Amino acid sequence: MAEKKEYFRWVESTYVNPEMDWKKADIISAGIDVGSVSSQMVVLCDGQIYAYSNTRSGSSSPKSANNAMDLCLKDIPGLTFDRINYLIGTGYGRVNIPFAHKAITEISCHALGANFMYGPSVRTVLDMGGQDCKTIHIDEKGKCLSFLMNDKCAAGTGRGMEVFAEMLKVPVTEIGDMSLDVAEEPEAVSSTCVVFAKSEASGLLKSGWSKNMVLAAYCKAMATRILELLTRIGVEKEFAITGGIAKNKGIVKRIEKLIGVEALIPKYDTQIAGALGAAMFANAIYKKQNKKMSAA
Amino acid sequence: MKLRKIENIDTTMFEQGIPIMAQLRDHHSTTRAETMFYDLTIKLCDEVMSAVKGGRPFVTNVMSFPTEIYWAMDIAGIEYDFIAGMFSLYMGNKDEIFTAAKSIGIRPEICSAQRAPIGWFAKGWFPKPTAIVNTSLCQCDNCAQNANIMGALYDVPVFCITRPYLFWTQKGLDFMVEEIKDAISFLEKTTGHKMNYDKLVEATRLTKKQMEISVEIHNLIKTARPCPVKSGTGFLIHFLRMMYAGRQEGVDYCQAFLDEMKERVASGKGYTPEEKYRLVSCYTFPPGMHGLLDWMETQGATLVAEPMYHYYNEAEVAKIDPTKPLEALARIFYVEPYHGFYGPYEVFSDMIINDAIQSGADGAVNFFNTNCRMCGAVSRLIKDQLRDKAGLSTLTVDVDVMENSAAVEEELKKKLEQFFLVLDNAKRKVA
Amino acid sequence: MAEMLKTIEEIGKVNASFPFTEPARKWKEQGKKIVGWICINVPEEVIHAAGMMPFRLTGGNEEISLDLANEYLFSGGTCSFSRTILELQLRGEYGFLDCIAGATPCEGVIRLAEVGSYYHNIPTLPLLDTPRKFNDLAYKFYHGEVMEFKKNLEKFFGVTITDEAIVDSIALYNKTRTDLKKLHDLMKSNTPPLSGAEMLEVLNAAVRMPREDFNTLLEKLLEEIKTTGRSLPAAPRIMISGALLNTPSFVQSVESLGVNVVVDDFCNGSRYWWEQVEDGDPWKALAKRYLLPKCSCPRINPPQNRTDWISQIAKDFRLDGIIALTMRCCAPYILNLPMWKTRLEDEGVTVLDLDIEYGGGFSGQIRTRIEAFVEMLSLEVEI
């Protein structure tokens, strides 16, 4: 029997920098970002990215955190949790990570992570995550100056995209490209609410729309919705996008068009921004504490 | 985003709104008075634009500011909530203005009528006024506060007339007179124009005239069968009287409204083929829903009473004394039925009940503005009172005054259809 | 954590049995009357001088379901504060009140009084008509309203209120204001003696028990702070701003993130004690005081006074940040916040605009937003 295909699936991934040796590091810090859809872990050696993992979230926050950690450390012989000097949890499950030394919100972490990933000229960060969206103004050090969050609703988020992928039987990672491959940009679906949008979409399919057109209409609606958050905070250059949906070109291109500003090109996996920021905070806090201790 | 002074004011959008009034006139008006309404609105916008372009003073106000003052001081003026709302309702730019308002912290739960002008100012679309004047209507918090934000956005001075809760008492009248005096000296200072008190006497005389005609209109609506007034036009006559308070055009409009009704009465024809459901409309019918009103007529439903717009008290109108123009202005405020609807509920619930009984209504519809803090809060109370004191059923629906989408119109049709069944049943029981 | 203060424990007990508090119960057992009041424009002294106990209508220590209230007060425009009070009235929890006195500061409480008096059975006195500005005209007008209120109260209970009695009551209430100010002056220290949550317990109790007894407790508290030298560790200093807040647990949750809530601008907080009733004709002085010209409410025009006042508080209490709570549908506050937010931010104070329901808890997104705000104040890490 053929295996049931799960269109919402995206590939879990890991990365280890082959040129670095964790055994030579003074400080090993880590961040774990437990989101509602995905979880990540980032390991830094003396403030430099050494390894990371990106996994689907499990049924509970502690489990998700464990999974991310197992996956991340699996390919690094000898490195165990005990060797990590400081670990910070972030994301929606941040307070339920049993082995974290501290929790910091995803807002501060994305701000700092984006600063590292895109450089000090970033002023506006849009984080499109699994279940919410936020816009953040940051300074040249990656400190959050102000932020806005959208209402809790699956629309315009990773979860919404997955639901759509299942429904149209299109792999979630292909939605963006397909939605851009249309002869003419359609009107946005009128509702971004996943439940309504689903029934609207099946109506469109029945009336003869191609999948690409339906996806275009949905991506456009999501972009419009996110536009409100961006307009409200006011887009200052440079502009960067973090989180899973940053990988969906169909949405990114449409947002860029709506605001008339291009987003910076990511050099890293955009999904790790939160965990990266957390790991950087962990590194800094550990250093500061140690300085205090050695001064004493 | 922070609330900062808007540097680029561009009136293009405002000017594009004006021809829309002409389109409405050509496509939606079925009566002479309606045609006049749109023409006069256009004229007012033109006066504003010509003042702006000619560097003459232009003042904008929230509903219920005594605009006789403009005329007597020779100032161009327009009501910001009415015009911003009207334009956005038909221009399809609601999302833009509401996002702009939200950017500075004005969230969607604020009454859209008073949020729309904030959006227009935040976008820099509204012509720059010399000054802004607002009122607390009776106690409406939105009217009383939004001008402050608009003033800060455009860096122009603001003055608010405070109205007491019990404004018809001697104390309330005295207070209003003082407030009106302060408003006049504020306008004298900001516009450089002086008040011409002779002209103010003339203006209050003309407003009184408008009201006297309005009393006649109301009497005719109550007594004539079938109903000689087109459903939903109360909104128009109200806003016209407000915009043209103290001006001959306002009197002419009211007269035309009355004359047209009289012709109807003479011809013996109403607007509905058969009046199956004579309804009192408690608050205001959603202004943009022309299709819904037409559909209601085909169903035999007529709004035979709109007390908020027509319920003038003849004896009180007679008390207006134009030779004492300041006191007259204060009294005019009191006599205006619209203002009764924002005061203590006993006042307007009596108006609704009496109007319903006198005009022989079969039922009531209460369409109130979703986020209106005054109307919504008492909707249940009014329903219960109409049942207890007049034996009438009420259909209560909240719809946003800035809403005119086809989907919402369909929803309302369904609700009305069900309500008509309720009324049919009630009639059958009586028979 | 600093040691618990005995007086705070005692004060906490008053609030525990809200709404019919222990002191209120005892008062009623003596056959005496209680007058419920809704808004801080109602002069409590007049009620006190008539021999009744003034009792403020608020919600309790937690958010409640508003199913009953929503039937009668449409939730699309009415704030959850008004609906909470109506809910408690309709549930009969305010049955111990002999009558209710209200004013007309905003549509929320006006409609609450009108609708409430139709559906519950507690008599409501005619509302005090509160002007939306302060100048001589408004003072004069409100003087008339206060005199009217006196008459209405006298008629309703068949009593007379003498000038001597009102002068005494004013002195008693001014004493509360003086002592609450003293207490708040102590909060200006880097290591304040009380947490914001404890302060809220004090403020809650003030309007739920006989004033004489409250003043005694307050004196005791000041004394206890002095003798124990109690102080809390230094932390970023914030103010919570908004219409009103009655849930100490909310403040406690905020403080658990590592800040000290050192002041507020609530109408059950600073605006309640900030201004004294001045000397001179007691009735005129009351009228002026109860329009709150110095620490004006957002409904007042023009809004400049309020902006200046908040800016002053920020300087006096050396604030790092302000959490501005705006209740859903609370038009006066929503429309007022932009008027001062930018100015305070320009003056270096971080402001968080937080929409929340009355009595609302500390969960999900609310928590994340407050936490991120606290991090903006405190996460100063050299990267």
Ligand code: SF4
């Ligand atoms: S609809 Fe209600 S809230 Fe809006 S302006 Fe009118 S009275 Fe005020």
Ligand code: SF4
């Ligand atoms: S000021 Fe706000 S919270 Fe207070 S009653 Fe009015 S609307 Fe409600």
